[in-house]
Amino acid sequence: MPQYTLTYFDIEALGEPIRMLLSYGKIPFTDNRIDFEKDWAKFKAAMPMGQLPILEIDGKVMYQSMAISRYLAKQVGLSGANDLENYEIDNAADNINDFRAKIASAAYESHEEAKQHKYEILKKETIPFFLNKLDKIAEENNGHFALKKLTWADLYFTGLINYLNFIAQEDLLANHSNLRKVVENTHAAPGIKEWVAKRPKSNR
Amino acid sequence: MPQYTLTYFDIEALGEPIRMLLSYGKIPFTDNRIDFEKDWAKFKAAMPMGQLPILEIDGKVMYQSMAISRYLAKQVGLSGANDLENYEIDNAADNINDFRAKIASAAYESHEEAKQHKYEILKKETIPFFLNKLDKIAEENNGHFALKKLTWADLYFTGLINYLNFIAQEDLLANHSNLRKVVENTHAAPGIKEWVAKRPKSNR
Incomplete structure (x- = not known):
């Protein structure tokens, strides 16, 4: 099974729909939470658009929470039939x-x-x-x-x-x-x- | 063939990707342009979220330009294969x-x-x-x-x-x-x- 890692801050906000989609699909994931005060400054420049969340699937980096959500919804059966x-x-x-x-x-x-x-x-x-x-x-x-x-x-x-x-x-x-x-x-x-x-x- | 009517202001902006998608698909459409100064105030309250553009397909009202664009892209072959x-x-x-x-x-x-x-x-x-x-x-x-x-x-x-x-x-x-x-x-x-x-x- 592919390895899923969600990287976001230690809050719900834009990370939580993704955590919920993965949970609904019974997809195990690493819930990687960045300390905004301590660690964000050094991560930010390495992020594709300087933002979180990102979702890594076997190392492939996905970003944009709505695009990720739509993709995951397809995988777990929460999208439409047509x-x-x-x-x-x-x-x-x-x-x-x-x-x-x-x-x-x-x-x-x-x-x-x-x-x-x-x-x-x-x-x-x-x-x-x-x-x-x-x-x-x-x-x-x-x-x-x-x-x-x-x-x-x-x-x-x-x-x-x-x-x-x-x-x-x-x-x-x-x-x-x-x-x-x-x-x-x-x-x-x-x-x-x-x-x-x-x-x-x-x-x- | 279904009747398409795009209603937007007399500018490109958020209406134009939809006009381009319809044009790419060779789908004839009524390009309904609202005069912002003269007519918008009386239309606004009747719009689903008080906004334009809307696209009517045989009377069904669609709104949210990105959702409409994604839908049309599927119809005209400008979306992904998976x-x-x-x-x-x-x-x-x-x-x-x-x-x-x-x-x-x-x-x-x-x-x-x-x-x-x-x-x-x-x-x-x-x-x-x-x-x-x-x-x-x-x-x-x-x-x-x-x-x-x-x-x-x-x-x-x-x-x-x-x-x-x-x-x-x-x-x-x-x-x-x-x-x-x-x-x-x-x-x-x-x-x-x-x-x-x-x-x-x-x-x-």
Whole structure:
């Protein structure tokens, strides 16, 4: 069996959908966690685009977490049965990624005044807009994001949610029961259930 | 044959990779262009995520330009032959999209001081970093972004390039001959050549 090594920081965030996909597929992997403070500076320049996560499969280095997730989903049976089904999953994942990017643009803003302004817009407009849209999609898909069943879009959202809560500075699921169902359904899936029970604790 | 209608603004930007994919596939489409100033406000609320482009295929509304592009690429023969090849294309497209997002975060910054700072970082660090990385990838792939042949990642970059130049406020291809080759190779492809000759002129 090929050797899988995921290298990421000691948090969930963009590494967690990949850890969940591997766990769902019962694929053993080395969960290599880089100490951001101590070790990241010396790793960064060697990374393909100066970023993590990377996934090594028998030494082949893969990067870009969504591209990796889509690839792994094919291997473990969490993608669609045809091109149109795969479009539906990709569409959902892109919506989630747009939401992530909007929150991140406030969280990582370095100019203090601009940052405050971004969080105001986020709280007043962007977060309610996305949560209502995403919750409705989850409702229409019976507690999933696409195809009324578990797909990698659900794992992508569920893997990211603690991190999204952290950078949004609020509990994004508090008033959206269909999004909570996506997370519950994903956490209940075989392989993921065991992973979530044993994974290192993280607040993001 | 199904009816295709692409609805976007009267510019290239995120609509253009889709127009190029349809053109490459010799798929006739209605090129519906919304006047941003006059008509966008009344359309916006009716769009699935308040955004364009959307592609309608016999009335079915598709959105998220990357998900649409990946789907169309499958139909017109610009995707990979297997999961790993598709990962390579997705990886390249995500790199390009990251580059787009970095430039956009400066271009659409509303706080004047923060915007100036973002453009400084962009010009000094981010743009050179991405251009060097992307140019090297294009060199390794003989004037393409993946698999040493034309894929939808090439169309994604080529469709976006005028818009990227516009928001970056510089000619991104000036000193990167391998990236110029990607654009030349894409413009020379059957269907795209004819489209580029007849498309409405746009500076972005």
